[in-house]
Amino acid sequence: MTTLVNYRVEDGLALIGLARPPVNALGQPLRAAILDACERAAADASVQAIILHGAHGLFCAGADIGEFGSEASFAAPDLPNLLLRLTALDKPLIAAIGTLALGGGLELALACGYRISEPDARLGLPEINLGLLPGAGGTQRLPRLIGVEPALDMMISGQPIGAGRAFELGLLDRLASGKESLLDDARAFARELLDQRAPAQRTSRFANPAESVAADFLSQFRAANEPRWKSRLAPRLVLAAVEAACNLPLAEGLVREHELFKEAEASKQSAALRHVFFAEREAGRIPGIEADIPLRRIEKVAVIGAGTMGGGIAMNFVNAGIPVALLEQKGEALDCGLANIRKNYEISVKRGKLTAAQLEQRMELLFGTLDYADLADADLVIEAVFEKLEIKQQVFRELDRLCKPGAILASNTSSLDVDVIAASTSRPQDVIGLHFFSPANVMRLLEVVRGKATAPDVLATTMKIAKRIGKLPVISGVCFGFIGNRMLEPYSREAHRLVLEGATPTQVDKVLTDLDLNMGVFSMLDLAGIDVNFLVRNSNRAAFAHDESYCRLGDELYAQGRHGQKTGRGFYLYEGRNRQEDYEVVALAERLAGELHVPRRPVGDQEIHDRCLFMLINEGIQLLDEGIALRASDIDLVWINGYGFPAHLGGPLHYAEQLGLDKVLAGIQHYRRTLGGYGEMWFKPAALLERLVAAGRARIEKI
Structure with a gap:
């Protein structure tokens, strides 16, 4: 048996553990190993039920994206036919979902007769973010399981949902009591099914998905959303696949889904979005700097300037649980800046994105000051003052005098020469540009501007902290306006x-x-x-x-x-x-x-x-x-x-x-x-x- 899966039989239960690190991507080798293991369990008379799980905790984060657009994507056993075979097994097949079940990973779980999950797992169908649609039965099986509207929402948004919500929708049959007990709870669930002589596949709640929505729901959905979709192809193909689920028997719907998936996969839009996917992963690689370079500790941050930009920058760090000292020249400006930050958080509370307690926790991480001396123990200082070279140079001269050795000194300039700013200090190796985009607490991009003297560990540390605060860091050299x-x-x-x-x-x-x-x-x-x-x-x-x-x-x-x-x-x-x-x-x-x-x-x-x-x-x-x-x-x-x-x-x-x-x-x-x-x-x-x-x-x- 291949090492891509762990296989063992315990008291009539076959436990098949996916073991392809880091995320059990469903490339052809793992697909073949799953099929072999399930056929082995199906042929073993001593096996009464099968549990599919992640050998190292995580269930499956989806297909192998590197295969898309190549012959390997549909090399035997392809995922749609693998899942068809799993639905035909005559023994209960239970997906025990740890951490994640995304894309093809969730489609794998949908092909199982039953699903149990740890309480904090996330489940979703994010294919639309790659210009694709679920192509292994997701567009056909999910509406039959939870109804058209929530299924369509999951596929069009591409956003994962929590295990609790999945249980409410009927996507999950059980919630385990905890992460560590997932397999034990899955075994107990299997025993219950066997005691009840449950069928290998539970009957779908919505055998005819069209009955779960009003007769004009899909046409109204299209009319409401097409202006927002503009020229995007993938949402339209998802909708067409769900229409097929409403109008065709499952077998014919699966054929139609496959046709639509192939159209999406061959499109220029999907190729572009896959390019973006890999670009984001490549952006973090810095030529000449090893991944294991020792990083500087960032436990306290200071931001100079409490205006719209400075306040937004500060919010990024307190959102990640990092204390921030916020400096202004005048008390009125500082009070206004802190009030605006609180107002932004209050809007999040009203929208249900934060609790009142979380708001107060974040505000407690903010320390307003008018005194540069209060920045002396900061590990990272970011100036966000007026975009004028002479002003920024004066700020950096003051920081050079007061900040501790090894502190990273960053400028939020959008266009000025970082090398000239660094030259106003005695430690240009500690200076870097961090160009946040406005509004800084919302925009994902962060241009990380590498000066000619910027130390490698400063660059690596800022790239790491950028990801910690939810930014997408992209390195730029020094020139007017950067990239x-x-x-x-x-x-x-x-x-x-x-x-x-x-x-x-x-x-x-x-x-x-x-x-x-x-x-x-x-x-x-x-x-x-x-x-x-x-x-x-x-x-x-x-x-x-x-x-x-x-x-x-x-x-x-x-x-x-x-x-x-x-x-x-x-x-x-x-x-x-x-x-x-x-x-x-x-x-x-x-x-x-x-x-x-x-x-x-x-x-x-x-x-x-x-x-x-x-x-x-x-x-x-x-x-x-x-x-x-x-x-x-x-x-x-x-x-x-x-x-x-x-x-x-x-x-x-x-x-x-x-x-x-x-x-x-x-x-x-x-x-x-x-x-x-x-x-x-x-x-x-x-x-x-x-x-x-x-x-x-x-x-x-x-x-």
Whole structure:
């Protein structure tokens, strides 16, 4: 018997333990081992019932994602047929679920006649996050077990549910008394079933799932959710599979599910989402730094600045149980910052995400102070003060004087030179950039900016603590704007220039949101603040002093006090969050175009797409070539998690690969030729892009 499963028989019970670390992924070897073990138990006359469990506690976290899109995914025994065989066994088969049963792991449990779980286990069908649908019977068996509405919710949300909720729904037959007693309780459950002469498979509660919902439920569900799904394929395929469960016998529904799964698996969207999945795992690997490097202890954190950003940063750490000292210059600002943090937690209490007791526990971890001396024992200090180099340098000089040796000193700058900030201290090896995105307590992305002197253990420690507070850390080198904001500059530049040439902000934004970006350029700038964008741009004015034409529109709006949503006027007019086109902005663009001698003309949607996206992609490729980004997939993660680029397109560089690098290069060269002096100045292809196309490469990587 293969070591992928542990097999033993105890007093008429066959115990089959999945033993493929770390998560019992259901690749072909483990599938074959499960089938062999179950056939062995079925053929053994001394075996009366079978218990399937995780040999090391965890049941199964799902399929082997590395197999998707390859022949191995359906190599015999494929998962759907394995599970069909398990449903045909003539002995009770019990899934004893420890820790997790996700995706194919939950489908494996659904194929068993009975299910028992430890109290803290999580169960779910997250395939939609990979652009897929459950493809081994999940879309057919789950609605028959718990009804259409809760089954559809689990599959569309992709979120796992707790064992208690699963028991309420009927997904579980029993809850074990504890984690350690799971197998003992499973044995006792098996004995009960045998004493009762229970059938090998319990009759489904909803033999006809359609009867669990109103006749128009699925059509109403589609109408309510399709606008939110935009162009995403997977939710529509999940819904089609559930419709099959309502309209077809189980055997025919399984065939239809298989067809829909193959369609999803072959889609570009699923390939993009699988790219993102692996990119997130790769982002934590730091070339040249071993995984076992000793890390610095982080037991107390200090945050300088109690404004919106500083307060949000502080919340991340107290949420993880780490005490935080929050420093402000004035008592009023400190009181306001602490009050805003409490208000944010009170909103979570009202929404049922926190209890009142948890709110107080978190507030007790916060210590407000006006005295730098109170930061002397902090292990990690993060400044979140005004984005001006001289101010940040002064803060770091003070930290250098007061903080203990070995403390990590971090700047939350979004664009400034971390090396220059580090040079204002006597310990540049302890300095790093931690660029949180706003709102810092919500946004998942954290750009970790590695200075030229940053010590390896400082980098490794901050990557570790970032994950502890629930962030996705991506390493960037030092340059203006790092990865995200540096790429934002040419993307935003083309949007502004296109409005001067004859497009409107509404037209530009619509092209981008039709691609499923969360926001267009101008609605994003209005939300972030035109004043904020002006100040960032102004600090880097020398980079484009030779041609400031494109940013004149933003400069004029700033001068007029039109700072976006917060002032009710920016590129758009606002009533609350509702925006409408402002013809004064269109008129202003016409006037500026005349002053700058920019010819105006009708601008097509394809040109908007190509100029904005190709310049965004080009800058990303340049960042990779310069070594600012470690890998192309890191750039994709930054733009997906920080700027709303759709994950089902895989990020801007994966999107470029899907379009074809030769097409991107040809587009850039086209506008370089046709846009006159402006094109010659700005549409310069990245040298790496030219090398990749010349070499016939389809993927973006350094060569």
